[in-house]
Amino acid sequence: MKQNYLLALLSAFILWLGWPPIPYSSVLLLIGFVPLLVAVENIIRGDYRNKGRKIFWTAFLTGFVWNTASIYWVFNAMNAQLPAWISLLIALIPFGLAPLLMATAFRLFYAMRRTQNIRISFIGLVSFWIGYEYLHQTWDLAFPWMTLGNGFANFHQLIQWYSVTGVYGGTLWIWIVNILAFMFYWQYKHKVQAYSQKALLSITLAAAFMPILISVIQYISYEEPINPAQIVVVQPNIDPYQKFGSITPEEQLENLINLSKSVAQPNTEFFIWPETAISARGGINEEDFREYPSYARIVDFLSAYRNGNVLSGIESYALYQEAQTPTARPFGPSYIDYFNSSTLIDGSTKLQYYHKSKLVPGVEQTPFGTVLNFMKPFFEHFGGTTGGYGKDTEPKVLYAQSGIGVAPTICYESIWGDYVAEYVGKGAQFIAVITNDGWWKDTSGKDQHLAYAKLRAIENRRWLARSANTGISGFINQKGDITQRTEWWVPAALTQEINLNDDITFYTKYGDLIAYLGLLGMLFSVVVIYIPKNKKIN
Template structure:
């Protein structure tokens, strides 16, 4: 088993080396699982007892090392805010949960192999994997950061076809190539001729090269619809750990306005400010925001720009007479809901809000709140709400006075391809990402988060305007190119003329069809497992 564990570690190393932010190494993902598949095949064909258990722990080792090496910054961020034991508890969600699901996937694959052909078993393995990734982006412990298709974010020139398949197309591509390369190697190594080596090799070459060739052609021939709009993104660079200690909300606002003015043009239509940029001690009451000095100061600032709008992150709350949501908690004679939201201010008396929907498990919401309500006291200081933040049930496009629709994506939400595409389908002509990546300090977390925004640009053929409190802010065009970006940990503002787009891609209209087929494959695989169990 020692050799098999070494092969598992080799897979983890290759997968980590191919993961962002390391540039142009993504093609390593196409062979990253080959050593692990060799280890699993050794176990299947070896004289071992409890083979299923050994396959489970071998694949778990790969997942644990790969995940932890790629997203180590999760613990780094939590440990700066919370006691070490709580930080470790939260970090175990991404560190250990995904590898656990990954190990279950390979354990199910072994069950299929015992009764079915290797090709049918590999189809089952691919379906199980896609289903696991889909589960990990939909349940209360969602963390789709390590979805395999995200791995090509730093080599976006070769995945322009994400405008059809989304990131799950990347997952399918990775598995197809890994399986073909493994089969070719295994038959060559053991002098097996069960399947034609020429067919396997030619298939592998075709599966590798055709998507790349198609993508490069798309990349070099794609032309953006011409519909210009002038946008400003601001990076105030306020240390999130000292937000109210070193600078008051009033000073923060003046800093945002000063930076905005430094690059603004008379025809600037949007000023985009980062997550929680508009704030007050205790939050801002949305119903009374027009009475706040901050609101009037922003309106005065916009008076200099005829079509100007401010799209900003905001820390806000609403007060109800009765309990209208599950997250509302008692407050005086009524109930209060706290939000990590965004607002659009256009100089008129109209105010638009969107409340972050994809909340961070353990930090912004208590996972499985109804079941784990007894743990509420542990999370009382997360987000200032014992029940977590309130949220909107669906994406909400915010519109300027001139009718431009923008997707007000908040931080963590930008890694959900299907969710961002809902904004676009609902009328968003460009995507704004307002975030605060300063929690992670100068780690690869901020770089990965920026790179993933390129995938949203390609999937929907929309510009992305990214405003991050402490970096990295910038603009991404409809091909996924980063046109401008700021440096890390410096106050800055950028202006860019982008092209708005009203056209929708196949992916925007149809979402994750690859998942649909993956779920069907999983259902049929389970059906085969059940039939096999009772078949003589």
């Protein structure tokens, strides 16, 4: 087994090397699982007891090392507010949960291999893997950061066809090439030829390079529709751990306005400010926001820009006479909901809000609320609220007076391809990401978050404007190129003329079709596992 564990670690190392933020190494993902597949096949064909258990823990080793090496920054984010040992225990949830699901996919693959041939079993493995990824973007512990298709974010020239498939196309591509490469290697090593080696090599190379060729042609030939709009993004650089200790909300607002003015042009249409940029102690009552001095100051600022709008993060709340939502809690004679929100202010009396929907498990919502209700006071200690934040149930496009629609995605939401596509399907002509990446400090977390935004631009063929408080702000065009970006941990503002787009891509219209096919394949595979047959390992 020692050799198999070493192979598992080799896979983890290759997958880590191929993962963002390491530039131009994404092609390594196309062979990253080959050593693990060899280890699994060694166990299947070897003289071992409890083969299923050994395969599970071998696959878990790969997933755990790769996952932890890629998202180590989760520990950094928690360690700033909690004792190190508690932070480590909490970090073990994202470090270990996805690898457990990955290992389960391999364990089910082994169950299929006991009764099915290797071709059918590999279809099952890919289906189980896609099923794991889909689960990990939909349940209460959702954290789709390590979805395989995200791995090409730093080499976006290779995956322009995400405008058709989304990231699950990348997942499927990675698995097809890995499986073909494994089969070629296995036959070569063991001097067997169940399939023609020449044909297998040709198919493997075609599977690897044809998508690249198609993508490069798309990248070179794609032309944006000309529909210009002038946008400003602002990075105020307020330390999130010292937000009210080092600067007052009024001082923060003046800082935002001054940075905006430093690059604004008379025809600027959007000023985009980061997550929670507009704040007050205790939050801002959405119903009464027009009566706050901060609202009057923003309207006064916008008076110099005829078509100007401010799209900003805001810490807000709503009051109800009765509990209207599951997250509302008693507040005197009323009920209150707190929100991590975005708002669009256009200089008129109209106000638009969107409440962040994809909430961070534990920090912004209690996962499986009724079951883990007892943990709410604990989660409050690292950024959450005792009842969890309220949220909108679906994406909401915010519109300027001129009719321009923007997708106001907030932080974590930008890693959901299907969710961002819903904004675009509802009329968003460009995507805004308002975030605060300072929680992760100067780690690869901020770089991965920026890189993943390129995938959303490609999937929907929309410009993306990113305003990060202490992360990296910038602009991404419809091909996924970063046209401008700020440095880390510096106050800055950037302006860019972008092209609005009304065209709808195949992915925007139809979403994650590959994921749905994978789920069907998973159901088929589960049924096949329980069909009695003679043992068939080949």
